[in-house]
Structures are given as C-alpha cells and as structure tokens.
Amino acid sequence: MSRPPGMTGVVEAAAPTRARQVVAALTRDRLGLLGLVLIALLVLTALFGPWLAPFPEQGAGLADVARHDLPPGGAHWLGTDPLGRDVLSRIILGARPALVVPILVVALAVLIGVPLGLAAGYRGGRFDEIVMRIADMFLAFPPLLLAMVIVALLGPSLLHAALALAVSWWPWYARLVRGLTAALRDRPFVEGARALGLRPFTVLSRHVLPNAAPPVIVQASVDIGTVILAVGSLAFLGLGPQPPTPDWGLMVAEGRTYVMTEWWLSAFPGLAIFLAVLGFNLLGDALRDVLDPRSVTR
Amino acid sequence: MILDVQDLLVRFPGVTAVDGVSLSVAENECFALVGESGCGKTTLARTVLGLQRPDGGTVAIAGTPLAGLRGRALRRLRAQVQIVFQNPYAALNPRMTAGRLVDEPLRLAHPDAGRDDRRRRAEELFDAVGLTGTHRSRYPHELSGGQCQRVAIARALAVGPRLLVLDEPTSALDVSVQAQILNLLDRLRRTRGLSYLLISHDLAVVRHLADRVGVMRAGRLVEQGPSAQLLDAPQHPYTKALLDAMPGRGRAALLADTIEAS
Secondary structure, three states: OOOOOOOOOOOOOOOOOOHHHHHHHHHHOHHHHHHHHHHHHHHHHHHHHHHHOOOHHHHOOOOOHHHOOOOOEOOEOOOEOOOOOEHHHHHHHHHHHHHHHHHHHHHHHHHHHHHHHHHHHHHOHHHHHHHHHHHHHHHHOOHHHHHHHHHHHHOOOHHHHHHHHHHHHHHHHHHHHHHHHHHHHOOHHHHHHHHHOOOHHHHHHHHHHHHHHHHHHHHHHHHHHHHHHHHHHHHHOOOOOOOOOOOHHHHHHHHHHHOOOOOHHHHHHHHHHHHHHHHHHHHHHHHHHHHOHHHOOO | OOEEEEEEEEEEOOEEEEEEEEEEEOOOOEEEEEOOOOOOHHHHHHHHOOOOOOOEEEEEEOOEEOOOOOHHHHHHHHOOEEEEOOOOOOOOOOOOOHHHHHHHHHHHHOOOOOHHHHHHHHHHHHHHOOOOHHHOOOOHHHOOHHHHHHHHHHHHHOOOOOEEEEEOOOOOOOHHHHHHHHHHHHHHHHHHOOEEEEEOOOHHHHHHHOOEEEEEEOOEEEEEEEHHHHHHOOOOHHHHHHHHHOOOOOHHHHHHHHHHHO
C-alpha cells in the first residue's frame, strides 16, 4: 500500500473558501467532476441499496442454488455466484459498508492525529519529540501488517478491521498537521493572537486549524480511497467481514477459485472497488488544486 | 514607567540575541529602537510581549514583572502590551473578516459585554482608526495594505493596551499610506495616552514619532538618548555609521510635508 507523498507546504494566506465556491470550482475541473459523480453514485447506492437491488434478500446472503453460476445476462445482469446469489444485488448492498467503513477509519485517524499534531507542533520541545517518535513507531510497521496483527488478536470482523486501520493511519495526520502547525506558529497573526492573551486552545482552534485544514481535507479524500483498498485487502485475506456479508473484497476473494471459468464473480466487485477508489482519488486531486490558494485565480 | 527592561538576556543556540539590555518607556512616550537586521530588536520586542522567555534579567509591565507569571495572570498582563506588525496581511488571520478580527479581542477584554455593547465598541474602534462600517464584512485580502494595518491597530487597541510595540509599522506600505498611518499613530498616542516601543529602519519615521532613541548592535544597546539629540549629534561611532546607512535622510522632509498636508 503506497501513499502519495505527504504535502508539507504551508498554505499561503488563504482566501476564505466557501463550500459553494469549492463545489463550483470542482465542477469546472472535468476530472474533479468525474470524481464527484462517482462518489455521488456510491453515496446514492449506499443510501438506497435495499430498494435498488433487484434481489435484495439474495444480496444479503439468501441462496437460490437452482440458479447458480449463471453468466451475466437476463434477469441477472452481472450473473450469479455458486450459491445462485445475484452478483449485482450483492455489489449494491456492499456499497454501504464499502463507503461507511473507510469514512469511519479516516474520521477516526483525523480525530486522533489532528489534535496530537496541533499540540505537538504548537508546544514543540519534549512533548513534540515523544508524540512524533510514537508516530514513527506506528509508521515503521506496514499498515496492512499492523492491521492483520490487531485483527488476529481481536478476531476478524469489519469493525475490528476498521479499528485496526485507524490505529495505523493516525500518524500520517499527526505528522502532516504537526508540520503545518510548526510553520504557522511563528506567523505574525498567530503570535498576535497569543499576544492578545487568547488561550492556547482558542489560538489553535480559531487561528491555526482553519489555516492548516485544506491539506488535511485533501489528504483525507485521497486516504478514503486508499482505505477502501486496504479494507478490501483485509477482507480478501479473510480478516474482515465474514460470509455471507456482501463485501466487495470478500466477493473478490470468494470468486478467486473460479476466476478462469466464472470471471464475473471477481471482476465486477473488483470494478466497484476500482471505481470507488478512483472517485476519491480524483476528488482529492481536484480539491488539492481548488483549496491551494496559490492556484486560485480570482 | 509603563515598560521597564533590566539587564535582559536572551540566548538562542549559538547566539546571544539580546545581551544585557536595559531600557524603559514612560507613560505616553515613544521609544524607538534602531539597528541593523539581526541585532536583536525583534527578539527584544517578542520578549516584552511575553512571547519569548528571557534567559536573564527582567521585564516589567506597569510595575509587574512578567517572570513567573503563567496561564491566566500572564494572559491578563499581556493585554497591556500589544503589537502592530510590519506586514499587515501576515498579521491578520486570512479566514476572518475585519469585523470578527476586532470582535475577538473585544470579547476577551469585555467577557460580560453583550452583542450590542461589543458592536458599539467595535464601531468606536473602527472610527478611531479611520475605517467605516462597510469594511467590517471584508476579508483581509479584500482590503488594501493601509486598511489592513488599520484593522490590525484596531484589533490591538481592542484589549485596551497601554503600550504598543510597533514593529516597522509602515515599511510595507506605500509612501502616501505611510504618512496616513503615522498620523493615525500620532493621534492615537495623544488621544489614548498610549506609549510606543517603535522598531524601525526608517529615520523619517523615527524622527517623526520618537521621543527617545536607542541604538542596538549585536544584542547590546550601544547608545540611547533624546531623539533630536541622538539623531543630529550621535556620539557613538556605530550610531554615526548606522545613521549614514539608514534610509529616510532625504525623505524626512518629504514625509513631513506629506504628513502636514494630510
């Protein structure tokens, strides 16, 4: 699992960006728009899956052995699996965990990493050293391996996989935010805020964090895509959700045995993963351009 | 004395930034620090603001030593001394409007004041620095350099300081705007009884604002005295060399004219 290089540049005197301006700018960027569309499709599928799926009860795991191993076509657009379950229905029902789990993982990582990074970058000194060395220790483990160890200890389940990934993900945010904070700390407007007599918490939350946020938002968007892959990998290894849960990574794994004869079992869930990851990566790249004030033309 | 600095010592790894400096600023006085870049002026200013801990000596604000103060007591004393930075754009949070930038310190200084009360105070401050209500909703990048500097001054004044540290307050501005800001600073000193610790490279600015001048070199205060006397008849050879090298000699008359006119 490779990560894009972390962005360390401090955002220059950022113009205030309103959500509407960001969305407007995103829709002007064709690839960003494609990312938005893919994510919107994913969100809609996750929300309305049970109503969209042609065979919702099969999607949830009900077998119909008589209609097993049908190729794509007819009533089953994407074919059926060896238990006769509709592949399309299972992909549609798999959208919810595929979306919720990575968002949960990244949110948890941000929740742990950002405050630690803010505190470390602002206070400096020994506290900074300790936090960053702990972060280094976590980073020294390959994230998937760390997640595997944690899941092996706690037992395989989607929740444990999410927890495990969040634990291995927070140091990236701590590190990113620490760098941004350390650079912002010496800026006149932050020193001025301290000189006013504002409490450190207020200085951080009102003056430092809003100016450090854009790179974090970009990173989070790209990371959601990466975590979708990681969750898929864990599921593929049998360390995530267990059958008969409709999970994309698990479906790829289940179809592996039949991949030479029944390619649709693995190919379509794989395609779903691909499109979801692509959506978040494109959105992340577009956000990077939109939120980086150096590239803002106004 | 509103500010009393005794034998101040600030060390950074490898350098002694401030090396045994003693100076004081009286009520309603403007004391100017001049010296080349890296001579320790800014470090001295940051120490006075309580942003830098001294390694020796004392800083007292209105008779209360900064040393040993922590938390709430330190924050309260800090309100007595505020700073106006050189680059007004860098001095304002780019994500806050002028109105919010001034409201924030007002909340701090008057925690019990209601919204209407704070609004009235903000209007008074905007008026005092020569801005109008239309500027309140603007972000710093929508304001000119001079307007930003006025917002920065209003923000500093909002907590009711007695001493303003002016760190090259006009050197990032156009000449015509410089004169306006100098006028404003002059007026604020008179009307509000403020004291100034001015840091400047610009002789014209020093001559216009300062009552007394101190010359810093390599962390030490080599000479200090009344500004007219020191600027016209410097005693220390370094002061002579520095004054010859400083900008603003010929401009002093020009700036004075602009100030008269405006």
